[in-house]
Amino acid sequence: MALLNDLEAAATKALAAGVTSARAQGAALAGDFETLVKPNLDAIVVQVAAITQDRIDGAIGDDQARDDLSSQFDRVRTEALAMVELSELAAQTIVNAVLAALKSAINAAVGVALL
Amino acid sequence: MGLPRRPGRTVGIAIVTLTLAACSVHLVAPYSADLKQKASAMQAEVGTWDLTMRTAAGTIAADPRNPEVTAALNKWRGEADAMLTLAISNDPGLAHCGQMLQEMSRGIQQHVPAALNAAAPPTTGPTSPQQGCEAQLVADIASGIDDVARALKYCRVGWVPDSYFTNLAQNRTAAAKPDAAPNAAVQREVDRSCDAEFAAQPQTPTLAAEAGHGRAVAALLTTLQAIVYIETRKAAAATN
Numbered sequence: 001m002a003l004l005n006d007l008e009a010a011a012t013k014a015l016a017a018g019v020t021s022a023r024a025q026g027a028a029l030a031g032d033f034e035t036l037v038k039p040n041l042d043a044i045v046v047q048v049a050a051i052t053q054d055r056i057d058g059a060i061g062d063d064q065a066r067d068d069l070s071s072q073f074d075r076v077r078t079e080a081l082a083m084v085e086l087s088e089l090a091a092q093t094i095v096n097a098v099l100a101a102l103k104s105a106i107n108a109a110v111g112v113a114l115l
Numbered sequence: 116m117g118l119p120r121r122p123g124r125t126v127g128i129a130i131v132t133l134t135l136a137a138c139s140v141h142l143v144a145p146y147s148a149d150l151k152q153k154a155s156a157m158q159a160e161v162g163t164w165d166l167t168m169r170t171a172a173g174t175i176a177a178d179p180r181n182p183e184v185t186a187a188l189n190k191w192r193g194e195a196d197a198m199l200t201l202a203i204s205n206d207p208g209l210a211h212c213g214q215m216l217q218e219m220s221r222g223i224q225q226h227v228p229a230a231l232n233a234a235a236p237p238t239t240g241p242t243s244p245q246q247g248c249e250a251q252l253v254a255d256i257a258s259g260i261d262d263v264a265r266a267l268k269y270c271r272v273g274w275v276p277d278s279y280f281t282n283l284a285q286n287r288t289a290a291a292k293p294d295a296a297p298n299a300a301v302q303r304e305v306d307r308s309c310d311a312e313f314a315a316q317p318q319t320p321t322l323a324a325e326a327g328h329g330r331a332v333a334a335l336l337t338t339l340q341a342i343v344y345i346e347t348r349k350a351a352a353a354t355n
Binding site for chain 2: 032091093096099
């Protein structure tokens with residue numbers, strides 16, 4: 001069962017690599033939220049307040065206010081799409097880190113660069 | 116340090132490694148320098164155009180019938196088509212963007228006040244399960260351009276007839292000066308409604324896509340900013 005033992009050791013190393021990568025990706029995603037998503041969500045709130053004020057002041061009519069609000073709500077979907085894409089990129093990076101560690105460990109077990 | 120080699124053991128490991136090699140994970144489209152460059156260039160172009168429109172609010176230069184305005188929007192539509200082709204051709208088509216988006220949007224909508232929620236369109240539009248979220252974002256550039264076109268309705272100088280703009284399209288230099296507004300109140304009304312679309316909000320966070328720009332281009336700039344940001348992150352991930 002030497003092969004099994006070697007593969008178990010390789011899997012343990014790979015999981016450790018995955019945990020390290022997951023921590024880094026978690027930090028990166030938190031940074032993405034602060035840098036990309038939060039400023040735009042805050043900006044949407046600013047715009048919605050300005051549209052409401054413009055309507056109250058009579059600078060714009062009902063139709064324009066409705067169109068402008070609709071356009072602002074489109075932006076929420078954009079931020080959601082961006083965050084999902086970035087989450088998938090993070091997941092891809094973690095899984096590939098695990099696979100790379102596994103391959104590396106197996107190469108070491110074989111003694112040649114099989115991959 | 117290599118382990119003692121036995122034929123059966125090596126063959127077993129080889130089978131596992133070959134299986135691993137076949138299982139490289141591509142959940143998202145690879146980094147595209149071309150897509151990033153095009154989105155970034157369009158971001159700059161839209162920002163510049165918005166600043167020009169701000170000074171033109173209430174004049175024929177900001178009227179949606181003006182051939183220069185039409186040309187700008189048509190150029191962006193062409194660029195959006197080119198970007199969509201790039202995005203779709205790179206999309207691995209594995210991620211179920213629509214499903215993940217629904218989960219996230221449900222969470223966001225729970226925090227939107229009920230009065231605003233009623234006025235808001237659903238934040239989850241139709242998404243193809245075969246399409247990744249970035250391809251969906253790129254497809255949304257077109258709706259951002261539609262938002263700009265919709266905002267421009269409120270810059271229409273209604274007292275100037277269509278024929279004036281038709282003549283302008285045929286000969287921009289020889290076109291006569293358009294009529295003035297029938298009265299100051301009419302001029303003020305279009306000034307205010309158009310200015311509302313292009314005036315920057317000073318409280319806007321500096322990192323927001325439309326910082327320094329008006330609400331007419333906010334949705335379009337947000338989409339373009341997201342694409343550039345994602346591509347930059349992909350480039351960084353590819354080099355790590």
